[in-house]
Amino acid sequence: MKLAAFLLLAALSANAQSDSLHRLVADGAKPVLVSKQFKFTEGPAPDRKGNIYFTDQPNNSIWKYDTKGKLSLFTDQSGRANGLYVDRKGNILACADADNQLWSFSPKGGHTVLLDNFEGKKLNGPNDLWIHPNGDIYFTDPYYQRNYWTRQKPEIEGMKVYRLPAGSKTAEMVADDIVKPNGIVGTPDGKYLYVADIGGDKIYRYEIQPDGKLAGRILFTSKGGDGITLDERGNLYLCGNGVFIYNPQGQQIGHIEVPEKWTANACFGGKKRNILFLTASTAVYTVQMKVKGAE
Numbered sequence: 656m657k658l659a660a661f662l663l664l665a666a667l668s669a670n671a672q673s674d675s676l677h678r679l680v681a682d683g684a685k686p687v688l689v690s691k692q693f694k695f696t697e698g699p700a701p702d703r704k705g706n707i708y709f710t711d712q713p714n715n716s717i718w719k720y721d722t723k724g725k726l727s728l729f730t731d732q733s734g735r736a737n738g739l740y741v742d743r744k745g746n747i748l749a750c751a752d753a754d755n756q757l758w759s760f761s762p763k764g765g766h767t768v769l770l771d772n773f774e775g776k777k778l779n780g781p782n783d784l785w786i787h788p789n790g791d792i793y794f795t796d797p798y799y800q801r802n803y804w805t806r807q808k809p810e811i812e813g814m815k816v817y818r819l820p821a822g823s824k825t826a827e828m829v830a831d832d833i834v835k836p837n838g839i840v841g842t843p844d845g846k847y848l849y850v851a852d853i854g855g856d857k858i859y860r861y862e863i864q865p866d867g868k869l870a871g872r873i874l875f876t877s878k879g880g881d882g883i884t885l886d887e888r889g890n891l892y893l894c895g896n897g898v899f900i901y902n903p904q905g906q907q908i909g910h911i912e913v914p915e916k917w918t919a920n921a922c923f924g925g926k927k928r929n930i931l932f933l934t935a936s937t938a939v940y941t942v943q944m945k946v947k948g949a950e
Contacts, residue, residue, distance in 0.1 A: 676909030679890070679900065680848075681943035686913050689939045690726055693718075696880075696934035698783070700739040700747070701924035701950070706941025707932050708747055709920075709939065710736045717747065717760070720939065722926045730764050735803070738783030738794075738882075738920070739840075750781035750794060752801065757794065757819065758782055768782065770819055773826050776810040777819075783882060783920075784840050788820030788845040791867050793829070795836035795850065816850055818867050829869045838883035838894070838920070843949050849891060853879045858893065876905040882934075885949035894918045898933065913940060923948020 685834025694713040701707050707720045710733060717729040717736055733752030738756070741747050747760040748769070755778040757770040769792070772778065780801070784794035797814045800807070816830035816839070830836070841847060842861065848861045848869060856879040864873035880895035889903040897918055900909040913937035924932050928947040933940040 670774050675902075676900070676911075677908060679886070679944060679946050680911070681945055684943040686911065686933060686935075686940040686942050689720065689724075689941055691938040693937050693939070694905070695919070695936060696939055697737050697919045698750070699738040699882075699920055699922040699924075699932050699939075700741050701922055701928070701948070702741040702745055702747075703743070705925045705928060705930075707922060707924040708739050708741065709932070709934050710739060710749070712737050712752065715753075715779060717749070720924070720932065722924075730760065734758050734766070735801075737781070740786050740792075741785050741939075742786055742790075748786065748792065749785060750784055752780050753784075753803065757784070757792065770824065770826055772827070773811060773817065777806070779809045779811055779814060782836075785839050785841045785848070787863065787867075788843070792819040792821075793839060793841065793848060794819070795839050797835045797837055797853070811820050813856070816869070820867060827867075829867070830872075832872065833859065837879075837881055840883050840885055840891075840950075842885065842889075849875060849885075851880050851883050851885055851893065853881060855879060858883070858891070858901075874905075875905070876901055878907075881918070884921050884923065886923065886944075886946045887949050888946060889949070890946070892921050892931070894920050894933070898931075911942060923950070 693711040699709040716731045717733045735753035736749035736752040745762045749758045751758040760766045779796045779798040817826045818829045819826045833852045837853040838851035858875040860875045861869040880893040882894045891901045893899040897913045898911040918935040931942040
């Protein structure tokens with residue numbers, strides 16, 4: 656391809672992305688800093704009212720950002736929580752990294768352990784999770800060596816995706832065809848599950864079967880990253896160097912620049928679910944959107 660033609664195509668692509676982004680982000684809106692008092696933020700998740708919970712993982716804490724814009728400490732004993740998800744009863748489910756478990760916090764702050772092993776072996780380190788409409792929990796289990804662990808290698812070979820059926824204390828492996836799974840999110844109808852393979856630099860989409868197993872894996876896009884979320888139109892938001900936005904066909908339609916070294920995760924919150932909340936390194940940001948979150 657000649658240089659002039661290549662530059663023309665690049666310009667057309669950039670213009671198309673700019674137009675698409677304009678349809679998603681509120682006019683003139685950019686990331687607005689909420690606070691920069693943390694060590695490393697992660698795992699944002701909204702409750703049914705639109706309040707958002709997120710983690711400051713190295714500081715062992717979970718914070719709450721309410722619909723009025725107020726920050727408050729939810730707990731300073733989070734089990735080194737990473738990814739979060741709020742269930743229909745208002746319980747805050749957490750990937751508790753300290754002992755590689757899944758925890759559930761009541762709205763008042765007390766916690767119970769939902770899962771602490773897989774077939775008698777310590778999990779690698781649950782990272783992110785999503786709850787199916789039927790209550791099943793899907794979570795990713797990559798291995799990131801922590802300086803507060805005594806172990807120096809995983810007990811489970813490979814990094815996989817697991818399912819904890821609703822009400823069960825025994826998990827099952829549902830995907831072992833990913834290099835290093837990280838972000839995870841499913842569609843509101845419970846039919847599809849997206850997984851970000853940060854190790855393989857890919858995002859895959861699976862079909863969720865009636866028995867909860869995964870099948871029909873397809874490559875959604877050849878770019879991996881950290882946390883992912885969906886909007887009401889089925890667009891997928893991929894975090895990393897800012898936020899990359901893909902339409903349901905896996906084509907990039909926009910990019911939100913964030914003035915931090917790394918954007919770890921995102922969710923939609925607020926009373927109208929049209930606030931994109933970003934956890935980015937030592938900070939958290941909000942972006943006013945024209946679209947609402949899928950969840």
